[in-house]
Amino acid sequence: MAPLSPHLQIYRPFLTMIFSISSRIGVIAFAFSIPFFAIWLGSANTLPQLNVLLTIFFNFLPVKFIFVFWFFIFNHHLLNGFKYFLWSFAIGMEIKNVYLTTYIILAMNIMMTLTFTWMLF
Numbered sequence: 001m002a003p004l005s006p007h008l009q010i011y012r013p014f015l016t017m018i019f020s021i022s023s024r025i026g027v028i029a030f031a032f033s034i035p036f037f038a039i040w041l042g043s044a045n046t047l048p049q050l051n052v053l054l055t056i057f058f059n060f061l062p063v064k065f066i067f068v069f070w071f072f073i074f075n076h077h078l079l080n081g082f083k084y085f086l087w088s089f090a091i092g093m094e095i096k097n098v099y100l101t102t103y104i105i106l107a108m109n110i111m112m113t114l115t116f117t118w119m120l121f
Contacts, residue, residue: 015099015102015103016098016099016102019076019080019102019105023076023077023080026073026076026077027073027077030073039054040054064120068117068120071113071116075108075112075113076109079105079108079109
Protein backbone atom coordinates (compact mmCIF):
# COMPACT_ATOMS: atom_id res chain seq x y z
CA MET A 1 0.00 0.00 0.00
CA ALA A 2 1.36 3.43 -0.95
CA PRO A 3 1.81 6.09 1.73
CA LEU A 4 -0.99 8.61 2.09
CA SER A 5 1.31 11.61 1.99
CA PRO A 6 4.39 12.21 -0.16
CA HIS A 7 7.74 11.45 1.36
CA LEU A 8 9.94 14.34 2.48
CA GLN A 9 12.61 13.46 -0.08
CA ILE A 10 10.43 14.58 -2.99
CA TYR A 11 9.85 18.04 -1.55
CA ARG A 12 12.01 20.86 -2.79
CA PRO A 13 13.04 22.81 0.32
CA PHE A 14 11.74 26.35 0.32
CA LEU A 15 12.90 29.28 2.40
CA THR A 16 10.07 29.32 4.92
CA MET A 17 10.47 25.58 5.56
CA ILE A 18 14.22 26.00 6.08
CA PHE A 19 13.58 28.91 8.45
CA SER A 20 11.10 26.88 10.48
CA ILE A 21 13.38 23.85 10.78
CA SER A 22 16.47 25.92 11.56
CA SER A 23 14.56 27.87 14.20
CA ARG A 24 13.57 24.67 15.99
CA ILE A 25 17.09 23.23 15.84
CA GLY A 26 18.56 26.56 16.90
CA VAL A 27 16.33 26.77 19.96
CA ILE A 28 17.58 23.38 21.11
CA ALA A 29 21.21 24.52 20.74
CA PHE A 30 20.34 27.81 22.42
CA ALA A 31 18.71 26.01 25.36
CA PHE A 32 21.82 23.89 25.96
CA SER A 33 24.02 27.00 26.02
CA ILE A 34 22.01 28.93 28.62
CA PRO A 35 23.51 27.15 31.69
CA PHE A 36 27.03 28.08 30.53
CA PHE A 37 26.10 31.75 30.27
CA ALA A 38 24.36 31.59 33.65
CA ILE A 39 27.52 30.16 35.25
CA TRP A 40 29.62 32.86 33.59
CA LEU A 41 27.34 35.69 34.71
CA GLY A 42 26.87 34.19 38.17
CA SER A 43 30.60 33.87 38.68
CA ALA A 44 31.13 37.58 38.12
CA ASN A 45 30.15 38.42 41.70
CA THR A 46 30.63 35.19 43.59
CA LEU A 47 33.80 33.60 42.20
CA PRO A 48 36.18 36.20 40.77
CA GLN A 49 38.85 33.59 39.93
CA LEU A 50 36.38 31.56 37.86
CA ASN A 51 35.21 34.73 36.18
CA VAL A 52 38.80 35.55 35.16
CA LEU A 53 39.31 32.04 33.75
CA LEU A 54 36.02 32.16 31.84
CA THR A 55 36.81 35.61 30.47
CA ILE A 56 40.16 34.34 29.19
CA PHE A 57 38.41 31.29 27.69
CA PHE A 58 35.77 33.45 25.97
CA ASN A 59 38.50 35.56 24.35
CA PHE A 60 39.79 32.66 22.24
CA LEU A 61 38.96 33.02 18.55
CA PRO A 62 36.96 29.76 18.17
CA VAL A 63 34.86 30.68 21.18
CA LYS A 64 34.16 34.09 19.66
CA PHE A 65 32.87 32.35 16.53
CA ILE A 66 30.60 30.27 18.75
CA PHE A 67 29.35 33.56 20.25
CA VAL A 68 28.60 34.87 16.76
CA PHE A 69 26.73 31.67 15.88
CA TRP A 70 24.85 31.84 19.18
CA PHE A 71 23.88 35.45 18.50
CA PHE A 72 22.72 34.50 14.99
CA ILE A 73 20.50 31.77 16.47
CA PHE A 74 19.15 34.16 19.09
CA ASN A 75 18.33 36.81 16.48
CA HIS A 76 16.78 34.23 14.18
CA HIS A 77 14.46 33.02 16.91
CA LEU A 78 13.67 36.52 18.17
CA LEU A 79 12.82 37.95 14.76
CA ASN A 80 10.75 34.92 13.78
CA GLY A 81 8.89 35.35 17.05
CA PHE A 82 7.81 38.81 15.90
CA LYS A 83 6.56 37.32 12.65
CA TYR A 84 4.58 34.63 14.47
CA PHE A 85 3.19 37.27 16.81
CA LEU A 86 1.83 39.15 13.80
CA TRP A 87 0.44 35.91 12.43
CA SER A 88 -1.51 35.49 15.69
CA PHE A 89 -3.52 38.50 14.60
CA ALA A 90 -3.77 37.22 11.00
CA ILE A 91 -1.43 39.97 9.77
CA GLY A 92 0.84 39.17 6.82
CA MET A 93 -0.34 35.63 6.19
CA GLU A 94 -0.67 35.98 2.42
CA ILE A 95 2.01 33.92 0.68
CA LYS A 96 3.59 37.02 -0.86
CA ASN A 97 3.89 38.67 2.56
CA VAL A 98 5.18 35.45 4.14
CA TYR A 99 8.13 35.41 1.75
CA LEU A 100 8.63 39.17 2.07
CA THR A 101 8.82 39.00 5.86
CA THR A 102 11.13 35.99 5.64
CA TYR A 103 13.57 37.92 3.44
CA ILE A 104 13.30 40.96 5.72
CA ILE A 105 14.04 38.78 8.76
CA LEU A 106 17.02 37.22 6.99
CA ALA A 107 18.41 40.64 6.07
CA MET A 108 17.87 42.02 9.57
CA ASN A 109 19.47 38.96 11.13
CA ILE A 110 22.53 39.27 8.92
CA MET A 111 22.86 43.00 9.67
CA MET A 112 22.46 42.47 13.42
CA THR A 113 24.94 39.58 13.45
CA LEU A 114 27.50 41.52 11.41
CA THR A 115 27.16 44.45 13.81
CA PHE A 116 27.66 42.13 16.78
CA THR A 117 30.66 40.52 15.07
CA TRP A 118 32.20 43.92 14.41
CA MET A 119 31.71 44.86 18.09
CA LEU A 120 33.09 41.51 19.31
CA PHE A 121 36.25 41.52 17.24
